[in-house]
Amino acid sequence: MSPVEEAAARPVTETEPLLRVRGLTKHFPVRTGFRGRSLVRAVDGLDFDVRPGETLGLVGESGCGKTTTGRMLVRLLEPTAGTIEFDGRDITHAGRRELRPLRQDLQIIFQDPYASLNPRHTVGRIIAMPLQVNGIEPPGGVKARVQELLEIVGLNPEHYNRYPHEFSGGQRQRIGIARALALRPKLIVADEPVSALDVSIQAQVINLLRELQRDLGLAFVFIAHDLAVVRHFCQRVAVMYLGKIVEIGDRDDIYERPQHPYTRALLSAIPDVTRLGPGGRIRLAGDVPTPLDPPSGCRFRTRCWKAQDICATEEPALVPRAGGGQATACHFPESGPVAAATGAPAVADDAGPVADDGTAGAGAADGGSGTTVEEVSK
Amino acid sequence: MSLSPVEGVALAEIESGGDAEAPERKGVVGRSPGQLAWARLRRDRTAMVSGGMLVLFMVLALAAPLIQMVYGIGPREQFQHLLDGFGMPLGYAGGVSGDHWFGLEPGLGRDIFIRLIYGLRTSLFIAFAAAVITATIGIVLGTLAGYLGGWLDAVINWITDLTLAMPFLVIALALTPTLVLRFYGEREAVSPAFGVGVLIAVFAIFGWTSTARLVRGQVIALREREFVEAARASGAGLGHMLFRQLLPNIWAPILVSFSLAVPQFITSEAALSFIGVGLSDETPSFGRMIYRSLDYLQTDPAYVFFPGVMIFALVFAFNLFGDALRDALDPKSSR
Numbered sequence: 001m002s003p004v005e006e007a008a009a010r011p012v013t014e015t016e017p018l019l020r021v022r023g024l025t026k027h028f029p030v031r032t033g034f035r036g037r038s039l040v041r042a043v044d045g046l047d048f049d050v051r052p053g054e055t056l057g058l059v060g061e062s063g064c065g066k067t068t069t070g071r072m073l074v075r076l077l078e079p080t081a082g083t084i085e086f087d088g089r090d091i092t093h094a095g096r097r098e099l100r101p102l103r104q105d106l107q108i109i110f111q112d113p114y115a116s117l118n119p120r121h122t123v124g125r126i127i128a129m130p131l132q133v134n135g136i137e138p139p140g141g142v143k144a145r146v147q148e149l150l151e152i153v154g155l156n157p158e159h160y161n162r163y164p165h166e167f168s169g170g171q172r173q174r175i176g177i178a179r180a181l182a183l184r185p186k187l188i189v190a191d192e193p194v195s196a197l198d199v200s201i202q203a204q205v206i207n208l209l210r211e212l213q214r215d216l217g218l219a220f221v222f223i224a225h226d227l228a229v230v231r232h233f234c235q236r237v238a239v240m241y242l243g244k245i246v247e248i249g250d251r252d253d254i255y256e257r258p259q260h261p262y263t264r265a266l267l268s269a270i271p272d273v274t275r276l277g278p279g280g281r282i283r284l285a286g287d288v289p290t291p292l293d294p295p296s297g298c299r300f301r302t303r304c305w306k307a308q309d310i311c312a313t314e315e316p317a318l319v320p321r322a323g324g325g326q327a328t329a330c331h332f333p334e335s336g337p338v339a340a341a342t343g344a345p346a347v348a349d350d351a352g353p354v355a356d357d358g359t360a361g362a363g364a365a366d367g368g369s370g371t372t373v374e375e376v377s378k
Numbered sequence: 379m380s381l382s383p384v385e386g387v388a389l390a391e392i393e394s395g396g397d398a399e400a401p402e403r404k405g406v407v408g409r410s411p412g413q414l415a416w417a418r419l420r421r422d423r424t425a426m427v428s429g430g431m432l433v434l435f436m437v438l439a440l441a442a443p444l445i446q447m448v449y450g451i452g453p454r455e456q457f458q459h460l461l462d463g464f465g466m467p468l469g470y471a472g473g474v475s476g477d478h479w480f481g482l483e484p485g486l487g488r489d490i491f492i493r494l495i496y497g498l499r500t501s502l503f504i505a506f507a508a509a510v511i512t513a514t515i516g517i518v519l520g521t522l523a524g525y526l527g528g529w530l531d532a533v534i535n536w537i538t539d540l541t542l543a544m545p546f547l548v549i550a551l552a553l554t555p556t557l558v559l560r561f562y563g564e565r566e567a568v569s570p571a572f573g574v575g576v577l578i579a580v581f582a583i584f585g586w587t588s589t590a591r592l593v594r595g596q597v598i599a600l601r602e603r604e605f606v607e608a609a610r611a612s613g614a615g616l617g618h619m620l621f622r623q624l625l626p627n628i629w630a631p632i633l634v635s636f637s638l639a640v641p642q643f644i645t646s647e648a649a650l651s652f653i654g655v656g657l658s659d660e661t662p663s664f665g666r667m668i669y670r671s672l673d674y675l676q677t678d679p680a681y682v683f684f685p686g687v688m689i690f691a692l693v694f695a696f697n698l699f700g701d702a703l704r705d706a707l708d709p710k711s712s713r
Contacts, residue, residue, distance in 0.1 A: 071607075074611045075611075076607055076610060076611055096613060096615070099613060100613050103611070103612060103613040107611065107612070108607075108608070108611045110604040110607070110608065111604070112604055115603050115604040115605065116603075116604035116605050116607075116608055117605055118605040118623055118626070118627070119411060119627065120410070120411060120412075120626035120627050121622075121626070122410070126605075129608075129609060129612060129614070129622075130612035130613075132618075133609065133612050133613055133614040133615070133618055134612065134613055163409065163410055163411065165411070166409070176608075179608065183612070
């Protein structure tokens with residue numbers, strides 16, 4: 001079965017989404033100078049759905065609003081605009097009491113396992129905290145539940161009375177995962193759960209999350225900047241740039257047939273150990289524009305090699321192109337697999353020796369790194 | 379239950395890491411940061427010596443009536459027959475003898491040793507009470523300002539700045555006699571308990587600012603940590619956040635500031651009593667004794683020697699212990 005048929009065959013809108021996000025926006029006010037005030041448009045109008053048991057990867061470079069989005073989903077930050085619907089209920093501005101029943105279904109795993117565990121609490125207390133805070137008395141007692149959770153995440157249940165400083169980074173992250181699982185959630189927001197860990201430990205933790213997802217039917221919003229990890233773990237991928245989703249679709253579509261120029265550039269940046277030199281990289285000139293004053297129209301136009309006048313005047317909508325579940329916010333979407341169609345654009349702002357064979361190398365590169373992770377994890 | 383390291387790589391890692399520290403016990407022993415700090419304190423010789431001295435002082439102060447019974451002399455008993463015609467104690471070094479270990483006061487002829495024991499009690503009581511009250515006020519205001527932020531933080535900061543701007547000595551000098559006159563007549567004797575209470579109140583009004591600032595800073599630093607956010611994401615309320623998540627992490631600096639505040643209050647009490655706004659002469663206190671002894675500095679130097687050495691030893695032991703406590707609680711800080 002070819003990937004195209006697979007994507008088409010997949011029921012896209014049949015099941016009711018667990019999480020429905022519409023127009024999610026977060027602006028941070030900042031003072032500039034003496035009296036001036038302006039807004040950092042950290043997240044500017046996101047639309048996406050997460051179905052039960054599905055993993056959505058949120059990728060993008062630093063500062064594009066991934067973490068802000070994750071924090072708004074679990075209501076650690078108050079959205080400026082837009083709606084978050086969870087399980088059919090609008091939780092965008094729900095208070096603490098209204099949220100309480102939903103807290104059990106919606107949990108977060110943090111990036112830094114050294115900061116996310118209270119150093120003065122035993123592991124048992126840390127994992128039992130969500131139960132205690134919500135006044136839940138699990139059958140068989142809290143201690144039994146804590147030990148069960150420790151076992152689920154692959155730690156020794158006997159260690160419930162130890163302190164976080166007695167564990168390594170990977171083990172601490174497992175404790176954080178156990179805490180997130182304590183309330184039997186339906187959706188977990190994982191905010192770069194492995195980026196603070198060694199590569200070998202990353203694979204262990206990712207595989208643990210994958211097993212949990214399979215066994216417990218969890219849905220994930222998986223925030224990451226590591227494209228290989230996302231490819232390994234996520235069924236759907238959303239690519240963010242400067243507070244907006246530029247492309248969203250199934251994993252294979254995104255990785256093999258990216259339509260947005262930014263996605264192409266991002267994918268070409270995956271390093272490849274089998275080749276030396278700058279190979280098929282698409283180099284983007286300049287820096288990400290400041291979110292204080294984002295470019296008009298398409299936000300990527302200042303660095304895009306295909307930009308034309310319409311890109312500055314009209315903002316491209318995130319709409320599905322050529323049918324299927326893949327949506328791209330671009331006036332001039334690419335088509336076809338990575339290897340074939342990037343000949344012309346790659347030359348754009350780069351003086352480097354880029355040619356067709358180079359981009360073919362890039363296509364092979366992400367395939368290669370994907371398998372590397374698979375191998376390490378086994 | 380015994381451990382069998384066959385459950386995977388993760389388990390093996392834990393065992394090699396943890397059990398080296400506690401080989402004497404089979405099974406899993408978790409050591410809290412508090413236990414580790416205690417172990418470090420136990421290894422510190424300065425801490426042990428100064429801590430031992432503090433314990434001795436506290437036992438002496440608490441057992442003052444008991445010591446009076448054994449010693450056989452009360453703090454207000456006068457021994458005029460042991461003074462010469464000018465009111466100076468007979469014998470050497472201010473009348474040191476088997477009955478009066480530290481000699482007698484010139485003039486009234488009271489026993490210095492038992493007055494020192496009672497003075498210790500007064501000093502420690504005032505200092506501890508003031509330190510507990512200031513620490514409580516400081517912790518409450520500091521955590522609220524730090525955690526809730528916003529206008530509350532602004533208001534509390536403003537009050538803190540205001541308090542810091544007020545001159546302590548001038549206000550204490552003005553406030554104490556005014557309060558005394560408010561409750562007692564011109565010629566009435568002021569009860570010792572009232573004097574003590576006024577001193578504690580004055581210390582409480584001025585002393586809480588440093589703790590409040592310290593706690594506020596610590597809470598702000600902790601507030602953005604991810605474990606606090608994790609509790610918030612689980613739906614924890616204000617009480618849980620403050621008492622379960624935040625306060626256990628700032629006990630160390632609070633304890634250090636407490637142990638350094640106590641000697642500061644001891645010297646302040648002595649200073650206020652010395653300039654005459656603190657305790658009345660009836661209450662035994664270091665400050666009053668040193669004040670009275672100044673008249674006899676040349677004729678009876680032993681009178682100033684004993685209270686001086688006592689207050690020095692007490693404050694020195696407290697400061698050394700506070701420093702050692704800081705080292706034990708925060709081993710990463712440089713010496």
